[in-house]
Amino acid sequence: MVGRTGPQRGIRLAVQQNSSEAVGGLLWQERAACRGPLGSVFFPPPTSERKREKLAREQKAKNICLACPVMAQCREYSIAIREPHGVWGGLSEKERRVLL
Numbered sequence: 001m002v003g004r005t006g007p008q009r010g011i012r013l014a015v016q017q018n019s020s021e022a023v024g025g026l027l028w029q030e031r032a033a034c035r036g037p038l039g040s041v042f043f044p045p046p047t048s049e050r051k052r053e054k055l056a057r058e059q060k061a062k063n064i065c066l067a068c069p070v071m072a073q074c075r076e077y078s079i080a081i082r083e084p085h086g087v088w089g090g091l092s093e094k095e096r097r098v099l100l
């Protein structure tokens with residue numbers, strides 16, 4: 001998830017910037033479909049969410065990922081840095097954990 005607004009997005013950007021050298025740069029982020037206000041569905045809300053709400057939110061994020069021109073790069077990056085939070089490259093937190 002790239003280009004998110006709000007505090008959670010700021011955290012993600014900080015992580016990405018700190019890790020960019022290790023993953024070979026992050027120019028792909030400029031083409032991310034999740035830049036801007038759509039980014040709010042990629043992370044859980046600050047308050048709790050029910051399982052059904054979480055699944056619906058994650059599915060919305062994954063649908064955005066499916067139309068994203070940099071999904072492969074994003075997925076590879078999120079796995080490389082072992083990103084623990086949010087939907088990245090069409091994969092939820094739980095789905096990425098299986099791959100690690």
Ligand code: SF4
Nearest residue numbers: 001032034065068074
């Ligand atoms: S694949 Fe999904 S999370 Fe990654 S940059 Fe594209 S829209 Fe954002």
